Amino acid sequence: MEYKKTDKAPPQGAQAALRALRLLKLFTPEQPELQLAEVSGRAGLNKTTTHRLLQALHSESMLDRNASNGAYRLGPALMALGVQALSSNDLRLRARPLLKRLAEDSGETATLEVPIDDTMLILDEVTGSHFVGAAGNVGTRWPIHATSTGKALIAFDELGVDRLSEQLASLTSRTITNRRHLEDQIREIRRRGFAETVDELEDGFSGVAAVVRGGTGQVLGALSICGPTQRLSKVRRASLGATLCTAAERLQPRY
Amino acid sequence: MEYKKTDKAPPQGAQAALRALRLLKLFTPEQPELQLAEVSGRAGLNKTTTHRLLQALHSESMLDRNASNGAYRLGPALMALGVQALSSNDLRLRARPLLKRLAEDSGETATLEVPIDDTMLILDEVTGSHFVGAAGNVGTRWPIHATSTGKALIAFDELGVDRLSEQLASLTSRTITNRRHLEDQIREIRRRGFAETVDELEDGFSGVAAVVRGGTGQVLGALSICGPTQRLSKVRRASLGATLCTAAERLQPRY
DNA sequence: CATCTGCTACCATAATATGGAACTTGAGAG
DNA sequence: CTCTCAAGTTCCATATTATGGTAGCAGATG
The missing domain is CATH 3.30.450.40 (GAF domain)
Structure with a gap:
């Protein structure tokens, strides 16, 4: 699995964490809700792996789910962190x-x-x-x-x-x-x-x-x-x- | 699609991702800046492991660093995600x-x-x-x-x-x-x-x-x-x- | 100048994440 | 009403990946 061009630092041994964080960035204002398949497709990750990471994000309230279709969207934890980031x-x-x-x-x-x-x-x-x-x-x-x-x-x-x-x-x-x-x-x-x-x-x-x-x-x-x-x-x-x-x-x- | 009692499902196989996410939550309004040692102490994680996770978070702009003392604080990516989470x-x-x-x-x-x-x-x-x-x-x-x-x-x-x-x-x-x-x-x-x-x-x-x-x-x-x-x-x-x-x-x- | 504290790099180990395959569920078509 | 398909979820053996000890560094402190 190759890393993209060095945006900042080339961290090693944190693949899973990095992947999880990158998943968050797939949620854009244009595409605020994504289904598992879409996420996995865009991220270029296996469906199972993606699912596991999404679960982790969800369990920490970083992602929310649309109750009707199960789609993921950015969650409350990010709202709290975002506001805090701005104020600090x-x-x-x-x-x-x-x-x-x-x-x-x-x-x-x-x-x-x-x-x-x-x-x-x-x-x-x-x-x-x-x-x-x-x-x-x-x-x-x-x-x-x-x-x-x-x-x-x-x-x-x-x-x-x-x-x-x-x-x-x-x-x-x-x-x-x-x-x-x-x-x-x-x-x-x-x-x-x-x-x-x-x-x-x-x-x-x-x-x-x-x-x-x-x-x-x-x-x-x-x-x-x-x-x-x-x-x-x-x-x-x-x-x-x-x-x-x-x-x-x-x-x-x-x- | 019924996810019952365990609202916070205990996902397995995403330890690193979970840990990284939990680190973010250590940054509170009372303690907006934390050094590596403090983070590792509070999270109960080894210093090396913590360091690696913090690097990953930093490389994705989820964390920022205070240029003078190297302390970490919540970063710009969270501001963007937070605002987006609120609006979506x-x-x-x-x-x-x-x-x-x-x-x-x-x-x-x-x-x-x-x-x-x-x-x-x-x-x-x-x-x-x-x-x-x-x-x-x-x-x-x-x-x-x-x-x-x-x-x-x-x-x-x-x-x-x-x-x-x-x-x-x-x-x-x-x-x-x-x-x-x-x-x-x-x-x-x-x-x-x-x-x-x-x-x-x-x-x-x-x-x-x-x-x-x-x-x-x-x-x-x-x-x-x-x-x-x-x-x-x-x-x-x-x-x-x-x-x-x-x-x-x-x-x-x-x- | 010496010492200390806190951060980063290295690396062998084994624990952990991975993804293929199989199962479940819901939706839609025939 | 049943069949088929698509999307999500679970299981599990494998080896890739994360882990944390130790060691090296750099900047602060006395």
Whole structure:
């Protein structure tokens, strides 16, 4: 059984545990309920093995079952852990006042995002004063290559483009799906310090982002400001980019 | 497809997976960060084994590490899964309008709770019109024996008092810590259909609850109305109890 | 500088997970 | 009403995989 490309660490001797955890990730917002056969198919595991792992997950309340058809879905234990994870995340706590400030000054929505697998997860969000704009997306995830935060991340962190999935999914006509093209952009991002997306994630939606670093300089995630493309001209994006870089630096602990 | 008495089936052949999942539950709001040694101690596992499992959890982003001291804490993957679990829970969706109604009519806070291990998890909450009252507790958990919802649950579900932990923790001077005493109350609850707590969870805080059942009659969780003891006299509790029973029944799917 | 504590790597052992085959149940068709 | 099929569950011999002792490291502490 070969492990996928090294996402983080290549752990050995925990196959069963890893498999169980990966099963959880098969439950997406698009496919919130899965039957045994579907799970086993997607995971590429034997039906028996899958069944055993699902049972374990179920017995710990990580999964729930639909009483009528026996399908599995994410369970209450995850809700509890998720909420707790959010509230015990100190980056999030420290970033909160900054996000507020950014949203207030710009009038747009400000977010804090961190990488997870090949996506960016919205850790926190403060909506701007405009009515039109992103809202209520904490916990959702977007492909790295189609977000400003994601591009900032791969431009500056150690893993770089290795974080990307094999195929770069196309979400709009302007999404970058060509690796070469993306790498050009990354060089540009490194040069000026911030990243931007224009209509690449969603039509009419743009964003600017800068990476957030930890005490030892390691990249933890990214801050962004985003809103309707109409309001985010090239000039304005540049100005917001600079603001974000300053804000992100202020977030880095100094020893 | 009937899974009877052993709600928490004892799955075999998934030891490693189970252990990994249990490790996650060691991270409580009181102890959001744990070092390897602490985890291994609390879990009663060998240090090496624990280390391997933690690595696996970390590699899947279920755990994060504090860069300065290497301590583990709940990670971003759980935030994503948690939010998703909340949004894909149909009981929660269906209960929402009812909770609103209950909160509006009573002026107090209404909650939907489900059991997990030996606690009740607040799945959803609508705060009442009064300023004083519970708020912002979705995702938190309380001991079964000290909550109205918990007592309703063990009075009506199959597992019953088996859900309780060995020792009944004392949270206030009025918390029930004597099993005999608790069983008397349970009989009373069965008789009248709803449960109540008065100053048992927190001084000056009371609640009333009724169980919610699924399509086949199995107990899924409980609805409650709670607020300051001052406002919840015995008479009022009885009236709210009846209201809750009706509301809970309306939530049960009919085939 | 010496010592300690807590984390990680190594590796032989046996306990544990694995998956094939068989059984059960429920649904749908004939 | 019976037959067939699909999906879930149980059983069990096998060897793969997890286990935990010991040892090595690195960063904190005195």
